[in-house]
Amino acid sequence: MSAQEKNVKKILIRSLASIVIVFVAAWSFSLLYEGNKLRLLDKFDKQAEENSSLKPFHKLHFQAKLDCSACHEGGVKENQPIAKSKEGDCFICHEKMKEKVKVPDNTDCKACHTKPVTW
Ligand code: HEC
Ligand code: HEC
Ligand code: HEC
Structure with missing residues (x-):
């Protein structure tokens, strides 16, 4: 292998490594x-x-x-201030x-509310 070929090889290996x-x-x-x-x-x-009766959903919706x-x-x-969700x-x-x-389901209150809700 010529010196020039060796040099090219060295440069190739170096760029690959970087x-x-x-x-x-x-x-x-x-x-x-x-x-x-x-x-x-x-x-x-x-x-x-801590601040609402709703269950936490951030990770789940973030993944969506x-x-x-x-x-x-x-x-x-x-x-x-953060606007309350509707x-x-x-x-x-x-x-x-x-x-x-x-x-x-919209009627599955417990899916979203941690505390019992009355209406
Ligand atoms: C799927 C709906 C949903 C999405 C999307 C969402 N949040 Fe929320 N977040 C809520 C709910 C529900 C609450 C509870 C308070 C409320 O009713 O808004 C809340 C509360 C919070 C609180 C506490 C608020 C407080 O008053 O103490 C923070 C902070 C927050 N969200 C940050 C974020 C950030 C940052 C993002 C975007 C990365 C985000 N949320 C996206 C539904 C959501
Ligand atoms: C813009 C669309 C969007 C909005 C707004 C949204 N969601 Fe969702 N929600 C989704 C999607 C998509 C999924 C399914 C996530 C998954 O499983 O990948 C989901 C799933 C859920 C689930 C879990 C269902 C399960 O059994 O795994 C709950 C609970 C939920 N959402 C609550 C809320 C609440 C509370 C709010 C309002 C504060 C809200 N979402 C607003 C899109 C939305
Ligand atoms: C997809 C999630 C979801 C479902 C399912 C759901 N809710 Fe809600 N609900 C919310 C969010 C979000 C709010 C508004 C944020 C808040 O008030 O903290 C809310 C607010 C309310 C409020 C007003 C609370 C207040 O403090 O002003 C009542 C009452 C309520 N829901 C009752 C129900 C009932 C009853 C069901 C079942 C038939 C139900 N919800 C199902 C997400 C949901």
């Missing part, structure tokens, strides 16, 4: 980021449970890729989704 390193680094960062998001959702669930504004009008912004919003969307995914 690609692998960059890939592994990006992958670990994305795992960290996902883990952080899930921890945050746990926090929202806890807060939601819902935006915060689907249930909190105007979305959720730092240092701003029962009608839950019902409208579940009505549309019920053919495709498992959603609670």
Whole structure:
């Protein structure tokens, strides 16, 4: 093998190694980021449970890729009050989704309310 060929080989190996390193680094960062998001959702669930009679649903709906504004009008912004979710919003969307995914029936009060409700 000529010196030039050796050089080309070296460069190839080096670039391959850096690609692998960059890939592994990006992958670990994305795992960290996902883990952080899930921890945050746990926090929202806890807060939601403490402050309302509704069961926590954040992780579940996050996995269904819902935006915060689907249930909190105007979305959720730092240092701003969070709009209470409206029962009608839950019902409208579940009505549309019920053919495709498992959603609670609108009359299944216990699926959403932790405390007994009277009406
Ligand atoms: C499927 C509906 C739904 C989605 C989507 C949703 N939330 Fe909620 N969230 C609720 C419900 C229900 C409560 C309980 C209080 C209420 O009635 O709004 C709540 C409560 C909260 C609370 C506690 C509020 C308080 O008054 O203490 C936080 C914080 C919160 N949500 C953040 C978020 C963020 C951030 C997102 C987007 C990543 C999000 N939520 C998406 C339904 C949802
Ligand atoms: C924009 C659409 C949308 C809105 C708004 C929405 N949901 Fe859902 N919901 C879903 C989808 C999709 C699922 C199924 C998730 C899955 O299993 O992947 C679901 C599932 C659920 C389930 C669990 C069903 C089960 O047995 O596993 C509960 C409980 C629930 N939603 C409560 C709520 C409440 C409470 C609200 C309003 C505060 C709400 N949802 C608003 C789309 C929505
Ligand atoms: C898909 C989830 C879901 C189901 C199923 C559901 N609710 Fe609700 N309900 C909500 C949400 C969200 C609110 C509004 C947020 C809040 O009041 O904390 C609400 C609000 C209410 C309120 C007003 C509470 C208040 O404090 O103002 C009553 C009463 C109520 N629901 C009764 C019922 C009854 C009775 C059933 C069964 C027939 C039922 N709900 C089924 C999600 C649901």
